[in-house]
Amino acid sequence: MTAFVGAQLDQTYTAAQMTGSASHKVPGIGDIYVSHDNKTYRFVRYLAGAGAIAAVIGNTVGFYAPGGVSTGVSNDVTSDVSDTAGNLAGVLVSTPATGEYCWIQVGGVCTLTPALVTGADGNALTLSSTTDGTLKVAGAVTDSGGAVAIDASAKIVFLNCPR
Secondary structure (H helix, E strand, C coil): CCCCCCCCCCCCECHHHHHCCCHHHCCCCCCEEECCCCCEEEEEEECCCCCCCCCCCCCEEEEECHHHCCCCCCCEEECCHHHEEEEEEEEECCCCCCCCEEEEEEEEEEECCCCCCCCCCCCEEEECCCCCCCEEECCCCCCCCCEEEEEHHHCEEEEECCC
């Protein structure tokens, strides 16, 4: 893990940038950054999944699990819920193409782009299993959680995703 001063959170990186001559200028996969306002970010690779779901700023992502079966990989994420095991990884802060690397927000207050599928202020939230890039109320013991609705109508949540 590396400490960063002024990480470029909206920047995306190609595989060539990660391994090429500029690799010393980019974050490392899995790196964590905590901003001045105590929001936490994690550096990951975005995959569009089987549904070819494009990245959208403010949409949620889950840990990539092809066909819903986890392979234990925790540095690949997708907004395609059919290719997750229902585990919330964070929220996109940029728009990477599939296979590109980016920062996702994993901790702190965050405003989502899509409305919650279900939920009210104070509800524990988890990755939606039916709607790509969204959150729903965590109601079952098998729901992994990762967020709490602060102001559901304004799409403001507090994230506490795995790091």
